[in-house]
Amino acid sequence: MRILHIVEATIAGVRTHVQTLVGGLAPHGVQSVVACPLRRQNSHGDEQFVNYLTSVGIPIWPVAMQRSISPRADAAALQRLITILRHESFDLVHLHSSKAGFLGRLAVRASGNPAAVVYSPHGLAFLGTTQHAHKQFYLRLEQLAGPLCERIIAVSPGERDVIIAAGIARPERVVCVPNGIVAPPRLTDAERAATRAMLGIPANAPLIGTAARLAPQKNPGRFLAAAAQVLRVLPEAHFVWCGGGDLAEVARTEAARQGIAHACHFIGHREDARRIMAAYDIFWLTSDYEGLPIAPLEAMALGVPIVATDVLGTRDLLCTGAGLLVPAEDTAALAQATVRLMQYPERRVQLARAGFRYFLAQGSAEQMLEAMLHVYESLVLERGKGIAMPYHRALFSASTLLPAAQGLPASGIRGENP
Numbered sequence: 317m318r319i320l321h322i323v324e325a326t327i328a329g330v331r332t333h334v335q336t337l338v339g340g341l342a343p344h345g346v347q348s349v350v351a352c353p354l355r356r357q358n359s360h361g362d363e364q365f366v367n368y369l370t371s372v373g374i375p376i377w378p379v380a381m382q383r384s385i386s387p388r389a390d391a392a393a394l395q396r397l398i399t400i401l402r403h404e405s406f407d408l409v410h411l412h413s414s415k416a417g418f419l420g421r422l423a424v425r426a427s428g429n430p431a432a433v434v435y436s437p438h439g440l441a442f443l444g445t446t447q448h449a450h451k452q453f454y455l456r457l458e459q460l461a462g463p464l465c466e467r468i469i470a471v472s473p474g475e476r477d478v479i480i481a482a483g484i485a486r487p488e489r490v491v492c493v494p495n496g497i498v499a500p501p502r503l504t505d506a507e508r509a510a511t512r513a514m515l516g517i518p519a520n521a522p523l524i525g526t527a528a529r530l531a532p533q534k535n536p537g538r539f540l541a542a543a544a545q546v547l548r549v550l551p552e553a554h555f556v557w558c559g560g561g562d563l564a565e566v567a568r569t570e571a572a573r574q575g576i577a578h579a580c581h582f583i584g585h586r587e588d589a590r591r592i593m594a595a596y597d598i599f600w601l602t603s604d605y606e607g608l609p610i611a612p613l614e615a616m617a618l619g620v621p622i623v624a625t626d627v628l629g630t631r632d633l634l635c636t637g638a639g640l641l642v643p644a645e646d647t648a649a650l651a652q653a654t655v656r657l658m659q660y661p662e663r664r665v666q667l668a669r670a671g672f673r674y675f676l677a678q679g680s681a682e683q684m685l686e687a688m689l690h691v692y693e694s695l696v697l698e699r700g701k702g703i704a705m706p707y708h709r710a711l712f713s714a715s716t717l718l719p720a721a722q723g724l725p726a727s728g729i730r731g732e733n734p
Contacts, residue, residue, distance in 0.1 A: 317345060317696060320406045320431070322397065322420040323352040324381040325413040327362035328529055328559070329610040330438050333495060334412060335365070338374050340498075340685045346692070351377040351400055358383065358562060362585045381415055390419060397423035406431040407696045411465070414441040418457055421464035432695040433465040439607040440478060443628065444533050458484045466695050469688075471495050472608035472632040491691055494632075495608045496684030499617050499675075503594045511595040515556065515581060522553040522658045525596045527589045527611040528603070530561030530582070537570060538602040538625070538647055544574045545651035550658060553579060558592045560585040594618045597664065598654055604644065606630050612639065613679045616671035621664045623653050638674035639667060 323334055338348035354366055354376075369376055377400050381393045401409070401423055409431045411420035417435045424433050442454035462468065462484040469491055470476035476492045479485055503511075509519055517523055524546070528534040536557065543555045557567065557580070564582060571580040586592055593599065599615035599622045606629030612622050613633070622639030624630045634641050640657075642649040657664050 317407045317692060318347045318405070319349070319692065320400070320404070320409045321348060321350045321352075321412060322379075322409065322416040322423075323350060323365075323412045324356070324383065324415040325438070326352050326356045326365040329495070329607075330412055331362065331365045332497065332610050333436075333438070335368055336496070336498060336681050336684070337410075337688060338369070339372055340681055341689060342372070344689065346689070349375045349377065349404070349406070351379045351397060353381050354378050356383070362560065364587060381419065383415060390415075394419050394423055394426075398427045401427035401429040401431075405429075407699075408432045408434065408692055410692075411435045413438045414454070414458075418461050421461045425464055430699065432699050434467045434469055434691065434695065435461075435465045436469040436471065437475070437479070437607065438471065439533070439605065439629070440475065440482075442482075443478070443605045455482060455484075458482070462489075465489075466698075467491055467691060469493050469691065470607070472606075472629045474628045474632045475607050478628065493684060493687045493691065494678060495610055495613065496679055496681045497610060497613050497617065498681045500590045500594075500614065503591065503618075507591070508595050511591055515583070515592070515595070517554045517556075517581070517595075518552070522550050522598075523556065523596050524553060524598045524600055524654060525556035525558060525593065526600045526602070527558040527593055527614070528601065528609075529559050530557065530563040530567055532563065533604055533606075534559075534561075535602045535604050535625075536563055536567040538644075538650075539600060540567065540570050540574060540576065540580065542600075542602070542647040542650040542654070543571075543580060544576050545648060546654050547576055547579055549651075549655045553658075554581065555579055556581045556583060556592065556596070558583055558586055558589050590614055590618065593620060596620050598623055598657055600650070600654075601625065601630055602650070603627055603630060608633060612671075613675060616675040616679060619668045619672055621657060621667035622671060623650060623657070625650070633674075636670075636674060638671045 321334055350369055355363055379393055379396045382389050397419060409424055411417040442451045445451050467489055468479055468485045470479055471494055473492055476490050479490050480487050512519055530536055546553055568582055571577040593615055599620045601609060601612055601624035603625055605627050608629050615622050624634060624639060624641060625644040626641040627644050640653050642653055
């Protein structure tokens with residue numbers, strides 16, 4: 317089976333997702349080709365996607381897509397995609413995120429390529445704006461492009477429900493394949509202590525942190541407002557934001573305005589993000605919405621308890637008790653839950669164990685790869701390609717997933733296995 321992945325958002329969770337797919341499915345006869353920018357617009361240091369693909373032998377078609385809407389640039393990218401699809405034969409085209417999803421569907425239709433088409437939104441763009449006109453514009457684009465693919469792949473039940481309710485696709489055309497990750501290796505207590513020392517954080521200080529883009533969706537203002545309230549009770553606490561983004565300077569300025577800059581560490585994009593996360597006492601996610609966020613899955617695998625806003629995507633991940641959910645607009649609730657967890661270590665251990673159990677049961681790369689391969693195979697067979705690729709859970713052993721882990725940050729569960 318030969319698959320073209322079209323990707324504009326070559327950073328953060330989408331990057332991890334696509335790397336896991338192309339690396340993890342290669343041992344099972346799936347030949348991947350990727351069309352993407354060589355460097356994403358506003359990458360903020362997260363620029364290793366192309367290097368990873370090259371290192372594992374994945375062919376790349378450079379396409380100068382950009383995140384923002386630009387008629388001239390988008391038209392050029394569309395023409396480039398049409399050329400690629402006319403030049404090569406594929407069994408299936410998998411589109412990732414809104415820009416590649418829209419241009420890619422138009423390109424497949426215009427090229428006449430007979431490949432089956434699937435689209436993964438990775439978070440719906442129309443949920444990311446409060447301006448009614450913008451929301452309706454992005455929603456209408458999704459509705460117009462919805463019929464141009466065989467399947468839309470939601471990463472959480474909540475995202476699937478929104479896609480159907482918004483009239484983007486009929487229920488039978490929307491399938492849920494939750495995100496999964498390759499389990500990170502363990503960290504020793506000494507390595508965890510060394511990470512804290514590298515960050516300039518005292519060994520015994522309460523450490524709360526996140527790993528996310530500094531973008532409106534992730535709401536760094538909410539993070540800082542809750543941090544200020546925690547510091548009133550736990551003045552020795554420190555807060556780490558691992559990840560770059562457009563709001564980096566805004567966040568630093570706001571931390572200084574609130575008088576908490578001394579306790580807030582904005583460390584930018586890090587290829588060793590999992591190692592940083594393993595040093596946290598509590599992981600925060602303060603988003604306004606998600607698809608199904610990957611960073612909390614990594615926290616679960618690392619044995620770090622989670623407190624997060626009760627929003628689309630994150631809710632699906634934590635509603636089983638694998639972490640604590642707080643109302644999105646209630647920063648006091650976020651701060652209070654965090655203070656209580658720092659005061660009761662045994663509760664942190666309980667949450668860490670519950671999160672680790674969830675990861676093993678529902679968050680592994682093996683499960684995602686098996687489900688995705690089933691989607692791919694069924695669509696290709698529907699198209700009459702005659703390709704038979706039997707898949708079995710036993711095929712997805714840890715050894716077959718090693719290629720997917722190459723080039724990803726290494727880290728591990730700290731201390732005792734939850």
